[in-house]
Amino acid sequence: MGEYVLEMNDIVKRFPGVIALNHANLKVRPGTVHALMGENGAGKSTLMKCLFGLYHPDEGEIIFDGKSINDIPNTKAALAMGISMIHQELHPIRYRSVMENVWIGRFPTRFGFVDHDKMYKDTVELFKKIGLNVDPRAIAKNVPPSQLQLVEIARAVSYNAKIIIMDEPTSSLTENEVEYLFKIIAQLKSEGRSIIYISHKMEEILRISDDVTVMRDGKYVGTWLAKDIDQDFIIKNMVGRDLTNRFPIKDQEPSSEVVLEVKNFTAAAKRSFVDVNFQLHKGEILGIGGLVGAQRTELVEAIFGLRALASGQLYKNGRQIEVKSVRDAKKNGIALLTEERRQNGIFGILSILDNTVIAAQQSFAHMGILDNAKREPAASQSCQELKVKMPNLATPIKNLSGGNQQKVLIARWLLTNSDIIIFDEPTRGIDVGAKYEIYTLMLDQVKQGKSIIMISSEMPELMGMSDRIMVMCEGHVTGFVDKENFDQVEIMRLASSFKK
Numbered sequence: 219m220g221e222y223v224l225e226m227n228d229i230v231k232r233f234p235g236v237i238a239l240n241h242a243n244l245k246v247r248p249g250t251v252h253a254l255m256g257e258n259g260a261g262k263s264t265l266m267k268c269l270f271g272l273y274h275p276d277e278g279e280i281i282f283d284g285k286s287i288n289d290i291p292n293t294k295a296a297l298a299m300g301i302s303m304i305h306q307e308l309h310p311i312r313y314r315s316v317m318e319n320v321w322i323g324r325f326p327t328r329f330g331f332v333d334h335d336k337m338y339k340d341t342v343e344l345f346k347k348i349g350l351n352v353d354p355r356a357i358a359k360n361v362p363p364s365q366l367q368l369v370e371i372a373r374a375v376s377y378n379a380k381i382i383i384m385d386e387p388t389s390s391l392t393e394n395e396v397e398y399l400f401k402i403i404a405q406l407k408s409e410g411r412s413i414i415y416i417s418h419k420m421e422e423i424l425r426i427s428d429d430v431t432v433m434r435d436g437k438y439v440g441t442w443l444a445k446d447i448d449q450d451f452i453i454k455n456m457v458g459r460d461l462t463n464r465f466p467i468k469d470q471e472p473s474s475e476v477v478l479e480v481k482n483f484t485a486a487a488k489r490s491f492v493d494v495n496f497q498l499h500k501g502e503i504l505g506i507g508g509l510v511g512a513q514r515t516e517l518v519e520a521i522f523g524l525r526a527l528a529s530g531q532l533y534k535n536g537r538q539i540e541v542k543s544v545r546d547a548k549k550n551g552i553a554l555l556t557e558e559r560r561q562n563g564i565f566g567i568l569s570i571l572d573n574t575v576i577a578a579q580q581s582f583a584h585m586g587i588l589d590n591a592k593r594e595p596a597a598s599q600s601c602q603e604l605k606v607k608m609p610n611l612a613t614p615i616k617n618l619s620g621g622n623q624q625k626v627l628i629a630r631w632l633l634t635n636s637d638i639i640i641f642d643e644p645t646r647g648i649d650v651g652a653k654y655e656i657y658t659l660m661l662d663q664v665k666q667g668k669s670i671i672m673i674s675s676e677m678p679e680l681m682g683m684s685d686r687i688m689v690m691c692e693g694h695v696t697g698f699v700d701k702e703n704f705d706q707v708e709i710m711r712l713a714s715s716f717k718k
């Protein structure tokens with residue numbers, strides 16, 4: 219074998235109306251972590267799908283393990299060759315067990331029947347090898363998304379592949395889980411395997427990768443040793459220009475007017491949030507910080523009418539309101555952009571237009587009939603503001619890159635004209651340039667007198683965007699920090715400070 223375990227040369231892939239890959243290159247050395255970087259829609263996932271047999275390149279050559287391969291017919295062939303992939307979008311079979319999800323398509327059999335005992339044993343062994351603590355018999359729908367992502371990683375590892383593609387593997391992982399993943403990666407590397415790693419988290423990239431390849435608009439930009447470059451260099455090559463500020467400047471203080479008040483919120487479910495009290499001011503961005511299990515998502519879901527309360531009252535502009543359903547929430551001008559957008563938010567086969575306006579349907583209907591003349595310009599404008607990269611509004615949303623799908627969902631909520639917008643991890647999976655656009659949009663919203671609650675696990679984002687941060691730990695509010703006192707150490711301390 220030569221210097222590289224994999225070479226992808228001059229790969230071209232066209233879709234109707236788009237050239238997703240326009241002479242893309244990638245050369246991966248054995249036993250290394252190779253980061254593949256680029257803005258949303260740059261072609262990273264498409265290139266990897268060509269390698270994994272999901273897409274077929276129109277032009278170009280793939281050399282794997284010293285052999286030239288014209289085309290990888292399907293994923294089965296890719297796996298047989300020694301290439302496995304963790305997808306950006308999780309698709310667990312929700313009503314099957316964890317172990318069935320791991321071995322799907324290759325169940326062990328005995329006398330022609332699925333051998334569940336062997337499957338269980340194999341799973342236990344696999345999980346033990348990588349130190350994963352999940353019950354193989356648990357039903358997928360009952361397992362939290364972050365754990366499912368680890369199961370997905372275990373599945374990819376179980377193929378004994380020479381190359382493991384990880385497309386945004388940490389997007390729904392917590393800090394501890396990320397550390398755990400990095401340990402597995404180190405182990406895989408030491409076994410001589412290579413990892414192609416896609417992520418929008420710069421810190422991660424520079425920490426774990428050996429080589430970095432940057433793509434832009436489907437084209438190859440360059441490959442460097444990670445130790446020779448820094449974040450600014452990568453960003454500059456991704457975006458094609460310098461990007462000095464990561465956060466737009468907020469030049470306006472929130473008013474003292476209280477728009478939303480949460481009083482004594484305790485969840486009906488056990489081991490969830492307890493006695494939460496806070497006020498949200500007009501024009502304020504209230505950040506919610508915390509670690510996994512802090513129950514931040516659960517709390518905002520309750521405010522949005524998705525979760526039952528054991529006790530608690532909600533006040534909007536001083537008047538008590540009842541929010542028992544999403545419909546109630548919308549009626550009261552509350553919008554929620556969920557964390558698990560892929561699972562809960564996207565209508566894959568519908569067009570971008572439909573996906574954008576779906577939450578604001580009423581305002582585009584005239585006597586019950588949808589008015590396209592109104593829908594289109596509105597959707598088009600908000601997609602433009604967010605710089606959604608797409609052929610046109612009629613494109614099915616599933617054809618967009620992961621990050622661009624997210625932007626469409628943000629556009630959707632902006633169109634509803636709610637005065638309280640809750641963002642749960644607003645920029646997960648979104649590239650640095652587009653993040654800035656989303657931040658700018660958030661600031662536009664508060665300038666117009668709207669108020670924002672933002673859950674974020676990214677400390678720079680939390681501190682860069684919030685006026686005030688409420689920190690939670692294990693369902694309890696452990697403190698509030700004002701902007702002048704923002705301090706990473708203090709926030710982390712509060713995030714881990716609740717002791718029963």
Ligand SMILES: Nc1ncnc2c1ncn2[C@@H]1O[C@H](COP(=O)(O)OP(=O)(O)OP(=O)(O)O)[C@@H](O)[C@H]1O
Nearest residue numbers: 233238258259260261262263264617618619620621
């Ligand atoms: N099945 C498809 N049909 C049509 N266009 C597609 C399809 N898949 C991808 N594209 C287009 O190809 C381009 C590259 O998309 P890709 O998903 O590879 O981007 P990416 O670099 O992975 O972005 P992200 O960081 O947002 O995940 C985008 O313009 C996307 O809309």
Ligand SMILES: [Mg+2]
Nearest residue numbers: 263306619620
């Ligand atoms: Mg992608």
